[in-house]
Each structure stands twice: as C-alpha cells, then as structure tokens.
Amino acid sequence: MTYDLVVIGSGPGGYVCAIRAAEMGLSVAVVEKDPTYGGTCLNVGCIPSKALLHTSEMFEKAGHDFASIGIDVGKPKLNLAAMMGHKAGVVESNTSGVAYLFKKNKIEGIRGTGAVAGPGKVRVTAPDGAASEVEATAIVIATGSESTPLPGVTVDEKRVVSSTGALSLPAVPKRLVVVGAGVIGLELGSVWRRLGSEVTVVEFLDRILPGMDGELAKQGQRLLARQGIQFRLSSKVAGVEESGKVLKVAVEPAAGGDVETVEADIVLVAIGRRPYTAGLGLEESGIALDERRRIVVDDHFRTTVEGVYAIGDVIRGPMLAHKAEDEGVAVAEIIAGQAGHVNYGVIPAVVYVHPEIASVGRTEEELKAAGVEYRVGKFPFSANGRARAMLEKDGFVKVLADAATDRVLGVHIMGPYAGELIGEACVLMEFAGAAEDLGRICHAHPTLSEAVKEAALAAWWKPIHI
Secondary structure, X not given: OEEXXXXXXXXXXXXXXXXXXXXXXXXXXXXXXXXXXXXXXXXXXXXXXXXXXXXXHHHHHHHHOHHHHOOOXXXXXXXXXXXHHHHHHHHHHHHHHHHHHHHHXXXXXXXXXXXXXXXXXXXXXXXXXXXXXXXXXXXXXXXXXXXXXXXXXXXXXXXXXXXXXXXXXXXXXXXXXXXXXXXXXXXHHHHHXXXXXXXXXXXXXXXXXXXXXXXXXXXXXXXXXXXXXXXXXXXXXXXXXOOOXXXXXXXXXXXXXXXXXXXXXXXXXXXXXXXXXXXXXXXXXXXXXXXXXXXXXXXXXXXXXXXXXXXXXXXXOOOOHHHHHHHHHHHHHHHOOOOOOOOOOOOOEEEOOOOEXXXXXXXHHHHHXXXXXXXXXXXXXXHOHHHHHOOOOOOEEEEEEEOOOOEEEEEEEEEOOHHHHHHHHHHHHHXXXXXXXXXXXXXXXXOXXXXXXXXXXXXXXXXXXX
C-alpha cells in the first residue's frame, strides 16, 4: 500500500504524530518492532518508573509519616510481587490505550523493524525475518533512544542493569550502586532506597542533575543525602568485577588517582541515553547525522532526504517524551500543509524524586553567562500553609524575571507536586507574562500554588507571607 505518512516508531513522538496526522485526514501507518506500542516511555521508562516511584513513596510514608499524623498501621510489609504487578497493570493499560487510539483513528499498525529504503520507501523486516516494502508520501523517523553503555562494563540486566532491568528486579538489593546522577539514576535510586537498599550514586561531574538550576541541584542533593543516598561526586567507575557473589565496583577520582572498591549486589548504569539510529538505513539513504549520531534536521524537521522527517530523541534537544510529542504534532501539521511549531524555550523538565524537582526556561547560570540582568524571587514551602498541613515543608519556588521588562525567564521548583505546579509557569511564559502578572492573579487558598504566586511577587516587588 501507499500511505500519506509512515511513522517508524510508536513512542510518544511517533504515536502522537500518527494520531494528529490521521485527525487531519491523512492515511497513516506506524511501523513498530516491539510487541506493544508506546516505545521506551510507556513500556520500560516514564510510565513504569512513575508507578514504582509512587508505590515506593507510599510505602515509605506508611512506615515513617503516618504515625505522626494519627494513623497507626504498624510497620508496613513490602509485597514486591504485588508492587510489580501494579506496575505491569499500569503499563498494559497505557500501551493498550495507544492500540485503541490507533484503531479509533484508522491507523495501520505494521509489526517489524523499519528502515528508510530511499525517498518514499520504508523497508519492514517482520519478526520472522520476512521483508516487505511500504510506500509513503512522507516518512517520519521517531525511533527514540537507548541507554548509553559504560565502556568496559557489560550490562546483563541481572546484576549489572540498565534502567530497563532496574524496573524489574526480583528482590530488593542490599547494596545498589548507581552510575550517574542524572534524572534516571536519581529516580530509580530513590525507588530502591525507599524499599530498603543502601544506595551509592557515583557521578563523574562535581554536581547532580547537570543542566538544571545549580541552586536546585544543590538543595536536591542535600535532601536526597538526608534520606540516605550516598554520593560520590567527581568520581568515575573504572570497572565492575563480577566473578564473586558480590560485585566489586572500581571507583576512582574523575581527575585520576587511587582506585577504591565499592561492593554492590546490583549496579545500575544510568549515564544517559543515546539516539536509536542504528539499522535505520540512514547512511545508505543519504540522511545526515551529527557528531553525536543524531539525525540532522532543519527548522521544519526535514532531513537531508526529500520527504523524510525526524523527531524526538533522534534529533537535537532534550530527550523528553513531551518534547517529542510536541514535535510529533508539529511535523504532522507541516506534512498536512499547516504551520507546525515548537517553542523550545518553554519545555519543562521534571525529576520525580521526593520532593519533586521541576524546571522551565533559563537557569541563573545561563542568564549570567548570557549577560542578562535579572531579578530573583524565592518562596519556601515551609511558609506555605497547605505544605505544612501535608508535612511537605522542604523545598522552594524560584522565579527569574528580566530586570528591565519583568518578563519571566525561568521558574524552578523543588517541593510537593512540583511537576504539576510547573504547568502554571509554562502557560505564563508561553504568553510572555511578567512576574507581576502572576503575582496579581488570585490563587485559591490554601494551595501549594500560592508558593508560586509568592515567588512571583518576590521577583516583581515583595512577597506577602515572608
């Protein structure tokens, strides 16, 4: 068959692109190599990790916080199999939901591994090895990313695991070493720490969460350390000895020096992700890649081959599911003859540790480097009535506003439900709002969102409640 659009990959970018295109009347097919739709995010990433983060947080609250608010339940007992069952149920619900949306929108699902065979042609290799070819007016590559390997360390998904294996451990490890203090390492390290593991995080840089606001990262490290996570910053893992019952992790200073051995039952390699571009026929088709093997695209997501587009983790920009979704909508609209657009200046990022960390826009470090004059407004959750009632006093909201125009340039939150609160900042910034605008908007009381309002007031003039 010939389709108006064939999408390779059914992750958040791919399936959203397909649905949006179908909504506009295009005939659409999606090529997916895995048994279920949804890509890494729905199957072995965002969704299952959030299920475990939620349940592990409830487990910890039951063991530590309930008694202080008058709920006596005794010491909670972990049923890891049931917890994993809940995770599996959430994953199945989401992946089957995508299948339903494909059926609803008359999108053809094609099982197999897709590759570009030239302009307008996609080669599909079925699970049994049979090859076929699909023709399309437009092709969108949305194959996502995969875990970056650590040189000299073999991931077997049993004792040395990637994020995929860390989501399905059969038992709580006594000692867990996490290589990498980025989002994935901190989130999964938090899950197993809450369930009883002794967690050590080894990070090559001298800070956690590279790229996020420095003050936010510093405070986040302090709170995670208070919860029991140990940090070895400015350090690297030189190797993992697997011959014995206990793994022996060789850790040395990033700048070089004496090697120290750290024992572990499980090692999680979480040093980042890389674009999944292998086996897609890119070089053969003449599709250009950059030095990081990301597909080169222009401002309209067009590759160097006519009619072939790319979105999501395989191109430049943050590797975030919602960024890929927005690009999926934009490229579908462009293919349909409309004017798709993504505002890369307003893409939020969330770290689902406790308390949550969320950020949108520019950091203080970025503003200083660019020579932008700005004002800072901060408000602590310890001064927020709702946060006090919830026993969630840690963290703060920080608003960065242009010193001359008062336009909000960045918002950074650490605190309860930060991932939800950041949405208010995104709306404000999308419409080029000022700190005064946000500070003058009536917020319901008592709510956590009042902390955002107070921080905006502090950036504009003065807060009320501190």
